[in-house]
Amino acid sequence: MTGAPPIVEMTGISISFPGVKALDAVDFRLFPGEVHTLMGENGAGKSTLIKALTGVYKIDEGQILVAGEERRFGGTADAQAAGIATVYQEVNLCSNLSIGENVMLGHEVRGPFGINWKATHRAAADVLATLGLEQLDLRRPLATLSLAIQQLVAISRAMVTKPKVLILDEPTSSLDANEVANLFTVIRRLRDQGVAILFVTHFLDQVYAISDRITVLRNGGFVGEYPTRELDRTTLISKMIGKDFATLRSLGSERQSHHYEPRGEPLLKAEDLGRKGSSEPTDLELHQGEVLGLAGLLGSGRTELARLLYGADKPDSGTVWLRGKKTDIHNPTAALAHRIAFSSENRRDEGIIRDLTVRENLVLAVQAKRGWFRPLSRKEQDALVRKYLTELNVRPADPERPIKFLSGGNQQKVLLGRWLATEPDLLILDEPTRGIDVGAKAEIQAAVAALAAKGVAVVFISSELEEVVRLSDRIIVMKDHRKLAELENGPHVTAETIVAVIADEGDDEEGDSE
C-alpha cells in the first residue's frame, strides 16, 4: 500500500437529513490492498458514510474520487459500475437457490438458448476459487448451509463483478470464533489480491486482528485516521466515545469488588432440567445477588437452557425449586408471575415490537403481568417510562417514538427497562450486548452489575468471553447442549481459561461433536 494512490478518496463529505447533520465534513481514504476499519458508536455516521460511498445517499457537500476520478453517484448502480461492492450485515441471498445460482444471480452466462448453466457454474467455481472456497459444492441449496458459509457465499457473490473496493458491513455479528477466523482468511486473501476492503464491526478484537488502518467517526464528525498498530485499545475507545476510559474501567473493578459468595438457600435450583433435542438434562443453582455467566460457542445450548428456565420452551424432564418450593414454570406468563424475566437474544423478532412506541414496549410486560383489565394509568406508565429512560440513558428519550426508529443499543436498553419494570428476582439476559456500540454496552454492563448488587440473580449469556468473565461470579461452560464445567470466577479465570476448557474437552472426545 506504500506509495500507491488511494482507490477511494472522500473529502469534506457532508450529508444532512431534515433536522440533523448526519455527516459533517468527513474525510475518508481507502488504499488498494488494505483492510480499513470504520469505527464509531451507533449513530456516529458509519452507515451514512457507507451509504454515501455506495450511492444510496446523495452527498450535499464534498467530493468522492474513485481511482482518481471524481464521481457523482446517482444510485447504487453507479457505485457498482465504479467498482464498489457491498455485503450487508443481513445476508441477502435466496435460500431456495443453490450456492452457484446465488453467486451468479443477475450475472448468469447466456448462450444462444438462454442461460448456459454449465458455463454459469464454471464461472461461479472460478469466483469461489479466488476466495479459496473451492471445497464448496455449487449444487447445494443455500438453506442447508450455516450462516457463516452463507456469509462467505454473499462475499463471493459480491466478487463476481471483480470490484476494486469491497465493503463489509458487520459481517461477523452472528459468527462464532472459528467462523470469524475462516472469514478473515478469505478477507486476507482478497486483500493480498489488491482489493481495498472497508470493514465495519463492533468487535475490538477483530479490528486489531484484521485491519491495517482505522478511521474514527463521532456524532457525524471526523475524529481521525490512524494506522492500527499506532492506536491502542484504550485510546481508540476514548476517541470513539469522546471521553476517557475511566467509566469503562471502573465498571470492571466495581464488579470484581462485588464478587459474591453464595450462601443460604439458592433462589432457584434445577435438577435434570432438559428438553429432548435442545438441551441435555442439567443441574443448576442460582443465588440472590450473583451473576451466573453462561459461556460457550454459538449453538452450544446456552440459549436453549435459558429458555427452559423461563418456560419459553417447555422442559420435558427435571424439577425446579424456586425459593425452596417445587415450582412448575411452563410458560412465560408463569415465569413472570414468579418474578423471572428473560431477554431474548433475538431482539428483532422476540424482543421489541417494532410498531409500538417506546412507552408501549416498555410497559408491555408489566401490563401483561397485571392482566389487561387492570390497566396502568397513563400517570403510572409515564412514571415508569421516565424512570427507566433516565436510569438507562436511552436516547432519544422520547417515549412516544415508535421503537423501530431507535438504534439497536437504545432498543436493547428499552427492553432491559421492560424487564426491570417487572421487578424480577431472576433476570436472564441472552446476548444483551450483541451488535450494539461500546457506550451502550458499557451502560448495560453497569446496569447488570448494579442489579446484582441490589440482590437480583442474573444469568448472563454472551459470545464475548471477556465480557462474561468480567461480569460473572460463576461461569457455566457449555458445549453440545450440555454443561461442560462450572468455574468459580476469580483472578485466575480469563477468557483463555474458558477456551481451554472447551478445547480440552474436544481433544478427549474427538469427533464426538459432529
Add this chain to the structure above:
Amino acid sequence: MTDVASRLAARRGAIVRNQAFWGVIAIVLLLAVNVVADPGYLSIGYNSGHLSGNLIDILRASAPILMIAVGMCLVVATGGIDLSVGSIMVVAGAVSMELLSGMDGTTGDAALTLAIALGIATVLGAVNGVLVSVVGLQPFISTLVMMLAGRGIAKVITGGQNTTADNDSFAWLANGYVLGVPVVFLLAIVIVVLVALLVRRSALGLMLEAIGMDSRASRLAGVKRRSLQLTVYSVSGLLAGIAGVFATASVMTVDVSRTGYQLELDAILAVVIGGTSLAGGKFSIGGAVIGGLLIATLDKTVVFLGVPAAATPAFKAIVIVVLCLLQSERVRSLFRHRRALRAQSQKEAVAA
C-alpha cells in the same frame, strides 16, 4: 405566516393520510349523488313520534354491519380474520325465530330468547377461538369451517324453512323508536362505545395490537395470547349474534339462505376502509364504524338509484376499488408528482 401555513399543511397531510377520512369523503359523495338524483333526498320528516327519511333508513340499516365490523376489527387486530360472522348472524336469527314462534309474545319471552340466541352465538365464536388459539389452526380455515357449518346449523334449526314469529317486544328492538331515533341504531352506537371504552381504557387494545404485530415477542413479554384470542373470537361471535337479532327482528322472519349472506365480506371491507391493516396490529374502531356507515350508505344508494340487481355487485366493487386507490399512499404520491410536473411545465411556459 409561513410557519402557520406549514403547520396547516402538515395537519392537512395528516388528515389526508388518515384512511377513515376517505371513507367520510366517499359517504358525502354518495349522498351528493343521491341529492342530484332527488333534491329531497336528505330531508328528514317527523310524524307520530319518530323521524323518517332516507338518512334514518341508512342509520337503521347500518346497525348490523356496525356490530360485525367492530367484532371483525378486534379479530383483525390480532392478525386473524373471522369469516363466520354472517353465518353466526343467521344462527342467532334462526334460534330467535324458532323459539319465539312457539311462545306467547310476552316481553319475558323476548328477553329469554335474546339471551339464548346471543349465548349460542358466543359459543360458536368461542369454538372459533379454541380452534385458533388452542388447536392452532389458521384463522382463515377455522372460521371458514364455521361459516359453512353455521348456515347448515341454521337450516337444521328451522327445518330448512324460513321461520316467522310474532313478538312485539322483540320487533321493537329493530323497529322501535326512542326520542324519535331508531332503537336499533341507538343500541348499535351504545355497544360500539362500550366496546371502544373497554378496549382503549383497559390495556386490552395494547395487548391485541402486540399479538397482531409480533406474536412471539408478545408471548415472551407474558401476554396471554391464547386467552386473548379466545376472548376476541367469542366477542366477535356475540356481536354477530346481536347483528343477527337486529337483521331478523325488523321483519320477524329468518331467511336461512339470505340472512347475513356474505356479510362477512362487508365487515372486512368496513374494517379495511377504516384504516386497519389485515396484517394485524394497529386498529381503529372509529374507522370501522365509518366503514360500516359507508357500506350501509352504498347499499341504500344502489337501491335508491335503481341500479339493476345484476349490476349491483359491479357498482359496489367500483366504488370500493376507487376508495382503496384514493387511500393508497402510492397512488396519491403519483398524483402529486403529476401535479408538480404540470405546475413546472406551466411555469416554464410562462418563462418562455
